[in-house]
């Protein structure tokens with residue numbers, strides 16, 4: 001099992017959640033709802049770029065998400081990232097292979 005596939009311990013998960021909270025606040029990254037005001041809303045660690053594309057537990061690719069948003073996003077790329085990729089890689093810029 002690669003290091004990226006090893007599940008986090010509770011201590012590692014708590015450390016990452018605390019670091020992300022310090023960076024981003026106590027809000028769901030997607031719906032912006034505050035976890036403090038909604039104690040029943042469970043916060044989860046979400047890979048902004050899906051884990052299958054960027055395996056590992058690096059802070060640069062992690063956000064806090066409520067369970068509902070995390071499940072809705074699932075393994076897809078976030079729309080802002082898709083828009084950015086489409087803006088950079090426009091089909092009219094593509095060249096035909098010889």
Ligand SMILES: [Zn+2]
Pocket residue numbers: 028029030031032033065066067068069070
């Ligand atoms: Zn949310």
